[in-house]
Ligand SMILES: Nc1nc2c(ncn2[C@@H]2O[C@H](COP(=O)(O)OP(=O)(O)OP(=O)(O)O)[C@@H](O)[C@H]2O)c(=O)[nH]1
């Protein structure tokens with residue numbers, strides 16, 4: 756037993772080449788960013804730990820500035836260091852300071868909050884401009900809260916954000932629910948693979 760365990764750890768470390776990609780998780784307040792990061796962490800925990808259990812509900816507080824988590828998903832080419840930024844109005848002005856050296860962006864949208872879709876679009880446009888010349892940085896749009904029946908679906912969201920016009924960065928929309936976990940692992944694995952290809 757004492758020999759097998761370190762070997763497994765070494766194999767896992769080799770798989771990731773002990774490196775991680777820097778990613779910002781951005782979006783309006785209450786979009787579900789912190790829940791998403793916690794859900795991803797929980798799903799990865801379930802991949803590795805037989806004693807782990809699915810967490811039904813996360814209790815979150817509005818994020819004050821930022822929180823950071825490095826997460827190592829099984830079989831993804833790169834681990835992800837996720838900078839979960841606060842989305843409240845006064846905190847949004849600080850987002851630009853976290854974009855230096857970033858390799859990927861997850862822009863989280865509450866698809867049930869139709870009244871603020873225009874505001875989310877504005878912030879996404881601003882972000883895209885701030886990324887400036889770094890158009891090789893992939894932007895993942897997390898169409899969150901799909902567990903709520905009246906949420907905008909992927910096609911409706913693409914229209915509402917006028918996505919092809921808004922950014923010159925490579926983008927992709929994932930329907931998901933941080934609450935149920937649906938779509939979460941697929942989204943982060945896609946991001947890890949895309950960043951890995953760009954390296
Ligand atoms: N129904 C549903 N509720 C969700 C989902 N994701 C998050 N929530 C809820 O949305 C609320 C806000 O979630 P947070 O994760 O704190 O949002 P945030 O984007 O981190 O917010 P700030 O830190 O203030 O920027 C919480 O009550 C979550 O339980 C989801 O997929 N479905």
Ligand SMILES: [Mg+2]
Pocket residue numbers: 788789790815816817818839840841842
């Ligand atoms: Mg938060």
